Amino acid sequence: MSTDKTSTNAQKTDAQKTNVQKTKVEKTSAAKQDAPAVENPEAAAAAVTAVDPRLLVREQGLAGYVGEFKRKMRAGELGSIPVVVGLIIICVVFQSLNSAFLSAENLSNITITMVGTGMISVGIVFVLLLGEIDLSVGSVSGASSALAAVLAVNQGLPEWLAILAAIAFGAVIGALHGFFFAVLGAPAFAVTLAGLLFWLGFMLQTLGENGTINLDSDGLIGQLTTYNFSDIAAAYGLAAVVTAIFFLTGFLGNRRREAAGVPSRPMSDLILRTALLAVVSFAAAFMYNQYKGLPLATVIFLVFLVGTDFLLRRTAYGRKVFALGGSVEASRRAGINVTAIRISVFAISGGFAAMGGLFLASKIASANQSAGTGDLLMNAIAAAVIGGTSLFGGRGRTWNALLGVMVIVSIQYGLQLESIAEPVKYMITAGVLLTTVVIDSVTRKTQKTAGRA
């Protein structure tokens, strides 16, 4: 077997070496026919041989797309499919139990409620990409909202300023945790566990004697979760714009790739994706317009999801975050400033925790002692993992946070409609989390055998 390989290799080498001149002549004439611009036929010939004959080249068109999809399924590259299937199952089950579940009002409320936890979860995705964990996000969100409330209500600062201060506060706390982890080398787990306790204490201290600061429900923070764009054009317009931008970027990207001669996705692929996105976004817009209109909270959440996805997958910064999740030593040798990236990721996590805290405070129109406690931290981490972010670093997207938090909040609302008590809710959420982690591990195994993990 191995001798076979060696001998064919040797033959190839011989053939290539002795035939360089010959190939040159032959290939020039051959290449002339279809591409007169060829100046370097040798390299062009190499371009042909450079494609591994064992590579299963995808067919063009829709058939190829379906084939690729099937192959991916078999290889365990499930991506977001399990959680989407899970969401559909959740909807079917709760809808059959109570027809109010899929009502515009309930769905609208779910998508507003999920923003608080979802924002925190976005920060968690960043930290998980490094292969680390941030246990402090719950407390940091509580502390930040307490700070915003004190500044806005007790100190009389304008609310926008209080919001900015709270977010900056969260980011600085995160950076501080990052400093202990990245510069002093303390384990992130321990540092953020200390942070969890410290910032919980800080919040209780800040809120002072009576423990609750009521927010002006018509103020900026209050409006975060109550304002809706009631004009039906808003929701439909946003859906149209999002679909159009998605299609255009895909289309222009494909054109550029074709012009540069690198493989691109077939047009049918792009059309299929765009159609899918259009169906989902217009259905959502229709649903919102049945109730109070497009909620501000959802729009903000979407803006941050798009922004962070862009940051992670389209910028050098994001590439560095992924690289660190893959191999710290390789990143260091590639000249990446490991310390700076680590600190910045924890700062991002802290900043998103603060934003999440503001949305959660807005929902109850107050900053109180229970903010950031209870199952908030666990839900934020579970959302990231349920959505498909790997706990081992280097794999995941911020959209995972959206999908995951949708699952968790849907279950909460569904159980509430059924008036099922808190204990059962915990147990069911635990079951979902365990299921996704098991699916993750099993698909990872499949991916290993398919050479993709």
Place this chain on the structure above:
Amino acid sequence: MTRAPVRHHAPPAPRVTSPAKLVRGAGRNYPPTFLHNLPPGQAAKEMVHVSATPVLALRGVSKRFGAVQALTDVTLEIHAGEVVALVGDNGAGKSTLVKTIAGVHPIDEGVIEWEGKAVSVNKPQDAQSLGIATVYQDLALCDNIDVVGNLFLGRELKKFGVLDEVEMERRARDLLTTLSIRIPSVRIPIASLSGGQRQTVAIARSMLGEPKLVILDEPTAALGVEQTAQVLDLVERLRERGHAVILISHNMADVKAVADKVAVLRLGRNNGVFEVKSTSQEEIISAITGATDNAVTRRAARTNAEVKK
């Protein structure tokens, strides 16, 4: 041989014609590079010009890991247009020496001179900015990132601050093609490549940019016949273009084929520098083993000793 269809939408030819563009630089149009396909064997003889000041000189370099004195008072000089082979037994300190030059492990004592001036190389960025490209023995690639991403890791091409994936992919394909590197796709994660394929990606990675000194730590150890030949050709092309190369290898045939000088390390110390042309393989091997005899006579001596017992 069956060839899979190439999924080029446009004829690939015009791009392949400009290998100069493969090389990263501030400007889009970098001067032509070694990637030009020179007629085989032509330039090899005439273009070797060794300058007076060495590109890199190590003077009295020592490095210690806890209780292990990995390097003691090591001296080494490499000139432009010169291939220096660094040889020595396992654990002799070759990789450690490479890592001190590359800034992975800062030196404890001694001086590193770059083009005649003493420099401090404390982190990999320092070495990179001097123009040192390194292929490590323990590969430094990120498993979760695809081939293109790894090739450009830490020096991504950007357009308005956004990653220019198309351009990076195009250059990556051209580079791999020019180096005759065969991998299934440039968009699959490194994790799904074989050991040798990873090695070729790591080598290709060091060829991006315009390094003045290329360090290859056992680059051919995991490679097949064709790929080994390619790497050796590549080393020659680097020399022809006036780059300095440090090549670490346990394969004396490879060393004799491409190196100008052989520097021997033994137990972390210099054990002689030899001109390849005027030195026999036996002399080098005895310097490596630290004896005047060679492996055969050693074995003979050992069996003799056993017989005596």
